Amino acid sequence: RFGSDELKKQFLVPTIAGDVVACLGISEAGAGSDVANIKTRAVRKGDEYVINGGKMWTTTGCQADWMCLLANTSEGPPHQNKSLMCLPMDLPGIHVTKKIDKLGMRSSDTAQIFFEDVRVPRRNLIGEEGKGFTYQMLQFQEERLWGVASVLAPLETVIQETIDYTRQRKVFGQPVLHHQAVGFRLAELATEVELLRSVSERAVEAVSSFSFFLALYVEGNDVTKFASMAKLKAGRLAREVTDSCLQFWGGMGFTSEVLVSRFYR
Incomplete structure (x- = not known):
């Protein structure tokens, strides 16, 4: 730029x-x-x-x-x-x-x-010399939103793979997913991911035809507040989703054979 x-x-x-x-x-x-x-x-x-x-x-x-x-x-x-x-x-x-x-x-x-x-x-x-701090703060906004965008799909994947696994894994005579505590928790996590997507889109004032980067600053507005909010939520949600989903995999979640264990690390 x-x-x-x-x-x-x-x-x-x-x-x-x-x-x-x-x-x-x-x-x-x-x-x-x-x-x-x-x-x-x-x-x-x-x-x-x-x-x-x-x-x-x-x-x-x-x-x-x-x-x-x-x-x-x-x-x-x-x-x-x-x-x-x-x-x-x-x-x-x-x-x-x-x-x-x-x-x-x-x-x-x-x-x-x-x-x-x-x-x-x-x-x-x-x-210009002396403008580096300002330039870097502008770049940080883009970096924050890139960071948020980069976790949305992985979080959705972890949740969906956990749903698929708990649907076929049986405990006490029924699929793990059929236990209300499990189903409710996965639904809650999926909702949180969608809310994260919404605040991200608000930060970039995105419309369906724009990617994150095409929409960034499209109106020339400062999106620092929403970019920072989205980054904060993304970091916390990444830990929350991977930790919660890992528990539903039981012993398999502790192995390197499943994707959720890698995301947890």
Whole structure:
């Protein structure tokens, strides 16, 4: 949206094509949700920025070819002193020091990365210097809605597979699904998923012919409130649905043979 045509051609086009892997360098050891408190610095020296600092919780950071980096580029107010830039990950001084061992989502690598006098051309700056915080907040809205959209279908799948399993699995002479406590709970979860879909659609002001991303900002409105509400509900509901459904699978739910156990992890 804000990058030059040169940056789009060099970084965005091959990323969309799947030829390279990108990562987002925002969170730090002392600044996660508090983005304004990041400490990584990019000091301008001639036609270059010299970067020092580090990033934490960087998804795909171990394999990324380039990073969209947020760094402090001046001493001004914290919401006005940050800039975004495209950072090739093969530059001297970039150290991917740790692949974080996580409880779940283990197929997605998460890295800790340090920068030591990393030099990047000034032309790699995205948009205007000092506007990085604003640009990143706009991107977070899209990311929140993408996160919500990405869990809707899996949650529906988990519920439907649990319905199918409990319909054919018999306990005490009748299918598990025929026990009211089970049937009522699955109906309640399915209702919650539909409500999540509704608040997501409201956030993007979507109509049936629009995808999430086509509808985003279609009226030029700020959707931060509803995007944040949808993200909050999605995270809680993902845990609630997988935990509840896992119980109805009995011992099978504790094995790696069924989908619900993977979603639970």
